[in-house]
Amino acid sequence: MTLEAIDVHHAYGAEPVFDGVSLSVTPGEVVGIIGPSGVGKSTLLRLLALFDAPDHGSIRYENEDVWQVSEQERLEYRRSVGMVFQEASLFDASVRRNAEYGLRVRQSWIDRLRHELSSIVGKTNGTGDAIEALDTVGLREKANQDAASLSGGEAQRVAFARALAYEPDILLLDEPTSDLDPRNTAVIEDAVLEAKNRGIGVVIATHDMHQAERIADRVAVLLGNGIIEVGDTKTVFDNPTDERTRKFIEGELIY
Template identity: 80%
Template sequence: MLTASDIYHGYDGEPVFENVSLSVTPGEVVAIIGPSGVGKSTLLRLLALFDAPDRGAVEYDGTDVWTVSERRRLELRRRIGMVFQEASLFDASVRRNAEYGLRVRESWTDRLRREFADLVGQRNGTGAEIEALETVGLREKVDQDAASLSGGEAQRVAFARALAYDPDVLLLDEPTSDLDPRNTALIEDAVLKARDREIGVAIATHDMHQAERVADRVAVLLENDIIEVGPTEGVFESPTDDRTRKFIDGELIY
């Protein structure tokens, strides 16, 4: 379990959020909704262990990650995958991009074996990166240059790259914000497949219909706090906080 407990974080003395608590458990999808600029991306960066909160704790299986050694924190960070809003791919094949996370987590011996197999052409059509590409519907493009992909295909490769090393937790920052319906549907399907593999998924999205489609729980981030969190149907159909209702109905203007 990945948990943020009573975290405060801000910039230049101004809080982004205060006393925020949220957990991501295995085999569930948590959607974080809220207006642009409210701090959804910042919250994901804290959960990804990129940044430390100013106050409060981020815990991984009960361990406060900012009280352990840097080496131990790196080990924990490597159990977390993150997909950003913009896909950043290397100038290489789709396969090389999809397996990048695997390579950096391998021992030097295993990495050299992989590089040698590439050099002599002994790689076959199997492996975790191939399974991940199949999950996002890109198995047939495994040898294609990543630079030739469409924007939606590139984002699906970025998703496969995070999925290939079988993380415990997968964090998604507006992963479909600029995508067409087909690519959006394929990524949403991959999110549900990740959940079925007992991966905990947190997705920050401004698309409330997407949250309804994929999330088991929804957290509403407004006014420097998570004002409500609960089962998706309950949050959308009978929210306990009137601000949630107004936000969902479009009555709150930012």
């Protein structure tokens, strides 16, 4: 279930973003992407999620270039990947219904029909997974509450639960705690580690280097048009091989 970006080049018009980026994530590990704002952390996640295609290089899942397969096969890959964005976008519905959304859209049309029929008699197909995911982020007791009544931090926790509910192989997180208070941040970080313990591979882009130190097994440092260093988290922070990494971590590099 390894997900890899291999020698990826990407540009927006004439503006290059990446010039040969390579990164991988395996089941049950957390990979942190750190770097200053505007350097391309979100773009790299979009490439891994198949929202955008690289100009050159490949995105590989289980050793297969996912841009060289059929559209149906690519769709199956997308169903194996979950993504949580910096800002939560919830529907005008209950917390539970929001958490179930990923489960519902991944069902076949006949399964969706069964879901709607079972809802009539009070047994919603997939609810157990959604409730378990809400439990992971500490919101089980608010399952029947209107999502619009939640705080910003709680809404982000629901967005995380929504991605976790259908048990993706890979979970991509784009600055998921950047606007959260310490309590909500701690809940999300614990949920990331729970996902890791379930065998899910997690890639988290974060500007919070202390967060990367706390939860990442490996760290990739994104500067310029590529990754300048990737390795074991403790090694990268304590004994980086690239002088730019040291300067960035210590705040000496103005970027």
